[in-house]
Amino acid sequence: MPENNILFTKEQIEELNKISALSPEEQKKILPNFLKKLSPEQIEFLQKQQGQQQCPFCLIAEKKIPAKKIYEDNNVMAVLDINPVTPGHTIIFPKKHFSILPQIPDVGNLFNLANKIASALFESLGAQGTNILVANGQLAGQNIPHVIVNVIPRYKDDKVNLNLEHKQANEEELNKTLEKIKQKANFKPKEDIKPQQIKKIKSHNYEERVP
Numbered sequence: 001m002p003e004n005n006i007l008f009t010k011e012q013i014e015e016l017n018k019i020s021a022l023s024p025e026e027q028k029k030i031l032p033n034f035l036k037k038l039s040p041e042q043i044e045f046l047q048k049q050q051g052q053q054q055c056p057f058c059l060i061a062e063k064k065i066p067a068k069k070i071y072e073d074n075n076v077m078a079v080l081d082i083n084p085v086t087p088g089h090t091i092i093f094p095k096k097h098f099s100i101l102p103q104i105p106d107v108g109n110l111f112n113l114a115n116k117i118a119s120a121l122f123e124s125l126g127a128q129g130t131n132i133l134v135a136n137g138q139l140a141g142q143n144i145p146h147v148i149v150n151v152i153p154r155y156k157d158d159k160v161n162l163n164l165e166h167k168q169a170n171e172e173e174l175n176k177t178l179e180k181i182k183q184k185a186n187f188k189p190k191e192d193i194k195p196q197q198i199k200k201i202k203s204h205n206y207e208e209r210v211p
């Protein structure tokens with residue numbers, strides 16, 4: 001049922017509820033006539049909702065499909081990838097449906113958890129490194145439009161190939177690119193890391209573990 005009561009009239013919501021209770025065959029017969037009466041905004045809303053209902057990560061978050069859950073809180077969830085790149089491959093995602101990173105109000109939740117999971121993979125499985133990867137957008141290789149952060153533990157001789165091809169660029173090209181980016185990336189500098197935080201990181205002995 002649409003959550004947005006302003007977008008739909010009370011009658012339309014009642015009709016939608018009746019339609020959703022029907023079998024898929026019956027829905028097919030009735031839906032075209034119902035959709036004809038709706039505005040493009042209403043149709044777009046319904047299509048979006050339909051997409052979210054079929055999104056596997058939304059379904060995991062709603063406990064409609066089972067998952068090998070490692071962690072969950074109000075905002076984020078971490079589960080084992082059931083087709084792992086290496087043993088312990090974990091995926092972390094917001095429980096709410098966000099297609100790409102810029103839509104997420106606080107990406108810190110995701111990456112803090114990724115960091116903690118990476119630490120757990122070092123300690124539990126003896127990983128010697130991790131790749132923390134996000135495909136942000138379809139063109140970047142994102143198959144499902146729900147943001148996920150992959151934490152892939154790396155082991156000696158694991159034969160995972162993530163070698164990216166670097167190309168040569170000349171000084172002029174680099175400067176042009178730099179200027180374009182800087183125009184849009186003139187953010188305020190963040191506060192320095194406080195001394196106690198640095199101490200905490202050192203206590204994890206990452207310098208020794210990360211190759």
Ligand SMILES: [Zn+2]
Binds near residue numbers: 055056057096145146
């Ligand atoms: Zn989703």
